[in-house]
Amino acid sequence: MTTTGVFLLAILALGFLITFQIAKASEYVSVLKGEKKAFEQNNRINGFLMVVFLVLGLIGVYMCNEALYPKTLMTHPSASDHGENIDTMLKITLLITGIVFFITQILLFWFAYKYQYSEKRKAFYYPHNNKLEVLWTTVPAITLCLLVGFGLYYWFKITGEAPENAMRVEITGRQFGWIYRYPGKDNTFGKKYFRMIDEANGNMLGMIWKDSAMKTPNGVQNLKADASGYDDIIETSAMYLVKGTPVKLIINSRDVIHDVGLPHFRMKMDAVPGTPTTMWFTPKYTTEEMKKITNNPNFEYEIACDQMCGNGHYSMKGLIKVVTEQEYKFWLAQQKPSYKPAEAAPAASPAPVADTAKTAAAGTANAVLAAK
Amino acid sequence: MSHGHAEVLTTHDVHHDEHGVHHHHQSFISKYVFSQDHKIIAKQFLITGMIWAIIGGLMSVLFRLQLGYPDQTFPWLEDILGNWAKGGKITPENYYALVTMHGTILVFFVLTGGLSGTFANFLIPLQIGARDMASPMMNMLSYWFFFGGSIVMLSSLFIQTGPFSGGWTAYPPLSALGDASPGSKTGMDLWITAMAMFVVSSLLGGLNYVSTVLNLRTKGMSMTRLPLTIWALFFTAVLGILSFPVLLSGFILLLFDRHGGTSFYLSDIYIAATNTALPNEGGSAILYQHLFWFLGHPEVYIILLPAMGMASEILSVNSRKPIFGYMAMVGSLFAITILAFLVWAHHMFVTGLNPFLGSVFVLLTLLIAVPSAIKVFNWLTTIWKANIKFTPGMVFALGFVSLFISGGLTGIFLGNSTLDIHLHDTYFVIAHFHIVMGVSAFFGMFAGIYHWFPKMYGRYMNSTLAYIHFWVTLVGAYLIFWPMHYEGLAGMPRRYLDYSNWASFNQFGDLNKFISTVAIIVFATQLLFVFNFFYSIFKGRKVTTMNPWGATTLEWTAPIRPGHGNWEGEIPEVHRWAYDYSKDGRDFIPQTEPIGPNESHH
Structure with a gap:
């Protein structure tokens, strides 16, 4: 093993050790502070991080798109007619799933932040609501039917018979x-x-x-x-x-x-x-x-x-x-x-591929x- | 060891004529090795799974080194891999062996064996109020077949021609012909043997889980009072029982083709390496894919359902709210289970499948998004107006939901055959399934481990390390897999070890470096978790109350460190469902408490 390897391992081990000591210490601190206080502090930190993650995540999604979109195939038109259909389908799907993605992720992390534990808050006993459940069964079902419809329309176009003049x-x-x-x-x-x-x-x-x-x-x-x-x-x-x-x-x-x-x-x-x-x-x-x-x-x-x-x-x-x-x-x-009818004899024919050595054992x- | 012996001497006489509840004339061997206690078996599955996860994860770090730094050499690789990394560069054989083993290990040995093996074993008896599984003996065998399969799979890494290297799906003819790939020689025989043992293990376990849930529920525990974890684990077992035999039959035909001279999968093959045309005619390579994916797709849900169940439970407990729409959650699990059997050919849209047949599979595949959407919205409503405690289990459950949304939505792209033509076998697929069934299932597993660790070992895991583990892994997982969607949209094929010779795919060099670096950091963080796990078994803060999370379910009515038989004295009786949190002004009402005369009805 090279010296850099040893060095890297040593750094890694040191990092582990420090992290572990901090974690250990925080456990002692929480014992000193009292479990309740330590819990509340931890909860606030994690609740705050939830919303930080959401904001940074959304910025990250934007930046990632800025940096990588130009490197995909989407920046210039598809080189075939079928490809155009596929690109259209891709855009429809991106739009619909994109909307769902942003709504649900924002709700998830926002709720996590907003409804973090507080002594004053009482959780709302809310076991079910048939109207809501029917709503979010039918809306996705209809949306998906739309996607299936578009998808199959293009699918049959693409997989159909080739034209006569092909x-x-x-x-x-x-x-x-x-x-x-x-x-x-x-x-x-x-x-x-x-x-x-x-x-x-x-x-x-x-x-x-x-x-x-x-x-x-x-x-x-x-x-x-x-x-x-x-x-x-x-x-x-x-x-x-x-x-x-x-x-x-x-x-x-x-x-x-x-x-x-x-x-x-x-x-x-x-x-x-x-x-x-x-x-x-x-x-x-x-x-x-x-x-x-x-x-x-x-x-x-x-x-x-x-x-x-x-x-x-x-x-x-x-x-x-x-x-x-x-x-x-x-x-x-x-x-x-x-x-090549005239050159049928093996010796005369040019070997087209690199496998000549092996052909001896044909x-x-x-x-x-x-x-x- | 000596401690175990001492216990034998003291307990032997006392328990000689006791039966049923405290059934333990136990030596070290029968208590910790060939144990029939479901809790010990669960821990055996968990720890074996963790060892596999470290091996499988390390493999991904190694091949990510190659992908991130294709023109660099790492002399230390030769130290650990020998001939596989001559001069510090991973050879193509080794690269493909690593990729294949990474997939096989993570999908089967970690996220199937390690995940449902652990939690089905641990939670089913404890949460339904049973002393043990219906057949503890079969349960023990299930682990030891898993262990045997693990040993065989591990041994294939050390043979001369290397382990199997044709991708975890093992498509023939590549997997059938040793002359087409060195990994398809002895390595493949060992792979099939190991997988066959794995299937046996799965079936023994699954039959046990199903019969236990159906027959051994305690008094009052009707099916509709079961916690969602149990429903999820139950459906997981049903999926496994019905689909693993099909996989096994596919493997057996493959074995015949390899050694028996049959032509189930082989036809019209000329091997350039040996200059021979093979005698096989009339077989269909696509047949294997049907048999494989008939398991392969349910397998995705075998991996995911336990995570869904545990996330539902943990979200509810720590939101201090009932899970929203319990019956809808059960119904959607059921719908997913049924649909899981009817969508396998969406992995085969570009195999030359009849387009009409393909269209049927598009419809059925996208239908799965409906129960999935129901689950997501129900989880969101569960944390709405909650009073959330961010325990380590809870943060991972929230992370699970986030990842499940992200990865689930890209499934809508791939399940649509039109888009699959373009995206099939690109990095888009890698990103999709790593997020939705890789990382998110891991998040469900982590949530479960942190949440039930106090029950398993009577101690807590260190929560600061747990939070570090969570945030680094969540951020890291997104940093690794989110950009891969863009590589997929550039058409970048998976399973290439070097893209530099391709004009179409060489624009992602920097990104690949970045992803590899993050992958290494995330892997190191998992080691932190492993350390936390083992350290806490021995040195963790002790649990002092029977019900540390204030949960309603039965496992928290058992002693802090339950013995074999789980409850001392009578098994508790159940009077209500598992989700009475914040009802009628009370923080929680355990399942064992009878319904009060003035209690409101939900």
């Missing part, structure tokens, strides 16, 4: 990163099967690019190559979306549960292995525009994993680039499909493919 992008989580897939020219995602995953040969998603016979616990499974997968574009660097065009994300996971968290779009959906999920939204601002709106030249739409997924959870970052239609077309034209799935 572009589709598949996003797959894995420990610890994201894989994006575009359907390519035919606008159809090729079939995939998780046992076909072969990182060494650039098949991160298990695309069924070839006829193959897979040994599975249920016997040999014959998989037919799916030609619609030949033009699929598989990317790991960033997901490109078009400003103003609705996008439907098809969300998968390759191993454990992840979560596609898009704070700027106010959207979120789990990635569950074996159970694809979806969500859709329409981006409103390009990344460049958001840089200006947020006044942050380094702004990026980040994808944050929002479901505990292992020791690298905190580093599981993805990127979304929202661009104009034109920029998107330009980007798309540069992309090559991931399927499982049976690999062997089957290589043999073909």
